[in-house]
Amino acid sequence: xxxPLAYRRILLKLSGEALMGDDDYGIAPTxxxxxxxxxxxxxxxxxxxxxxxxxxxxxxxxxxxxxxxDRVTGDQMGMxxxxxxxxxxxxALEKLGAKVRVMSAIKINDxxxxxxxxxxxxxxxxxxxxxxxxxxxxxxxxxxxxxxxxAIEINADVLLKATKVDGVYDCDPKKYPDARRFDELGxxxxxxxxxxxxxxxxxxxxxxxxxxxxxxDLTIPGNLMRxxxxxxxxxxxxxxx
Numbered sequence: 001x002x003x004p005l006a007y008r009r010i011l012l013k014l015s016g017e018a019l020m021g022d023d024d025y026g027i028a029p030t031x032x033x034x035x036x037x038x039x040x041x042x043x044x045x046x047x048x049x050x051x052x053x054x055x056x057x058x059x060x061x062x063x064x065x066x067x068x069x070d071r072v073t074g075d076q077m078g079m080x081x082x083x084x085x086x087x088x089x090x091x092a093l094e095k096l097g098a099k100v101r102v103m104s105a106i107k108i109n110d111x112x113x114x115x116x117x118x119x120x121x122x123x124x125x126x127x128x129x130x131x132x133x134x135x136x137x138x139x140x141x142x143x144x145x146x147x148x149x150x151a152i153e154i155n156a157d158v159l160l161k162a163t164k165v166d167g168v169y170d171c172d173p174k175k176y177p178d179a180r181r182f183d184e185l186g187x188x189x190x191x192x193x194x195x196x197x198x199x200x201x202x203x204x205x206x207x208x209x210x211x212x213x214x215x216x217d218l219t220i221p222g223n224l225m226r227x228x229x230x231x232x233x234x235x236x237x238x239x240x241x
Contacts, residue, residue: 006230009048009124011151012039013144013161016057016085018218026057027088036092038224039129043098047228048124050154051131052147053089055081075139079106082143086133087111099128105137105146117153124154144202152209159211160227161198162218167235168197183232186240203237212238 014035021028043049058081064074083104090100101123102112113119115132123130135146144161151159165173166181168190173179187207191200197215206213216223216234227233 005046005228007047007157007228009050009154009156010042010228011050011052011147011154011156011159012224013147013159014051014053014218015143015163016054016060016081018057018162018164019053019085019088020057027085032088032092034221035218036089036096038221039093040096040098042224042228043127043129045225045228048127049129050120050124050150050156051086051089051129052143052150053082053085053131053133054143055079055085057081058084072139075135079134079137082135083108083112083133086131089131093129099126100131101128102131102133105132105134108134120150121154130154141201142199144198145205148198148202148205148211148213151211152205156211159206159213160224161213161215162224163197163215164217164219165197165215166217166220168195168215168237170195182235184236184238187237188240190237206237207239210239212236 019027019032021031039049039051055078059077064077065071086102090102093100103115103120104112105115107114112133120130132146132150135141135143136149147159147161168182168185169179171179187203191203214227214234214236216227223233
């Protein structure tokens with residue numbers, strides 16, 4: 001008999017860059033297949049899975065704005081990039097037998113559903129994997145903020161941010177070999193230290209709604225299931241009270 005899961009409903013946040021693998025752009029088929037396999041394993045173990053994917057492997061609104069493009073236009077292009085990634089992940093998951101729904105914060109009805117909170121929760125209750133695309137639907141908000149918002153809206157037990165780093169450090173571990181990794185942090189400490197693993201708006205949302213956040217290394221196979229079985233993987237951020 002399998003052990004009970006530490007979390008019943010999760011919101012998994014993937015960066016668009018995570019889908020690139022070692023490529024410079026786009027989606028690496030082997031990477032998206034491996035991630036899809038891990039999500040299916042979590043789903044089959046009994047977890048209800050919501051998913052938010054960034055669009056940085058295709059377009060990043062802030063980067064386009066830095067190059068001179070209108071920020072709102074750049075962010076709208078970034079939202080469309082997240083829809084592309086969501087459809088790619090839907091395809092990878094459905095090829096493994098999962099039932100998946102992509103729900104967009106902007107109207108794009110020919111390719112996916114509109115995001116409606118009650119419908120999203122119903123999809124999860126029916127055993128479907130729900131992928132939330134197009135961020136919050138508004139410019140100037142990152143997909144980190146969208147992940148925090150959707151996690152709160154669907155009453156997730158935890159927000160899992162999958163990265164290429166094994167947690168939160170006091171400084172950049174790539175630049176400083178003596179960087180110290182935190183096993184656990186409070187939200188106020190993360191914000192006061194300006195530890196930029198996610199944007200401040202996302203941290204504040206999680207803090208105000210007492211939603212635990214775990215940052216972990218996506219590149220190590222099996223980490224998602226280890227977290228679901230209660231192992232202390234990566235860094236846990238939660239309210240201090």
